[in-house]
Amino acid sequence: MGPAAARRAGSEERVVQFVCVGRVGDLGPGEMKAVKAGRHIVGIANVEGGWYAFDDTCTHEEASLTEGELYDYIVECPLHGATFDIRTGSVESFPATVPLPTYDIRIVDDEIHVATEPRERA
Numbered sequence: 341m342g343p344a345a346a347r348r349a350g351s352e353e354r355v356v357q358f359v360c361v362g363r364v365g366d367l368g369p370g371e372m373k374a375v376k377a378g379r380h381i382v383g384i385a386n387v388e389g390g391w392y393a394f395d396d397t398c399t400h401e402e403a404s405l406t407e408g409e410l411y412d413y414i415v416e417c418p419l420h421g422a423t424f425d426i427r428t429g430s431v432e433s434f435p436a437t438v439p440l441p442t443y444d445i446r447i448v449d450d451e452i453h454v455a456t457e458p459r460e461r462a
């Protein structure tokens with residue numbers, strides 16, 4: 341499946357590419373996994389029927405967040421226990437201090453499509 345492009349408003353118009361990373365049946369409620377979206381490894385999660393995408397690498401050191409735990413919208417790093425809100429990327433507890441990049445994610449028919457670049461922060 342080829343990437344789909346969408347235009348997005350901003351201070352500068354930019355093209356956001358989406359790639360198909362799987363099907364909705366791949367991930368049950370409360371589950372997450374790492375996928376490749378362009379040049380990024382992205383964690384995707386299904387929480388109460390909503391879909392979320394975030395950088396899989398913790399902003400504290402090099403650890404895969406999808407190897408940690410997911411508590412509702414909070415992912416806990418398996419290495420030192422920092423937590424992030426996967427909806428916004430905000431840090432919820434130390435030792436991380438830098439927010440987690442998040443990505444647009446959408447469902448097209450039964451396919452999961454993730455943006456290949458993170459959202460721009462306000």
Ligand code: FES
Pocket residue numbers: 398399400401402403417418419420421422434435436
């Ligand atoms: S690497 Fe994630 S909290 Fe340290």
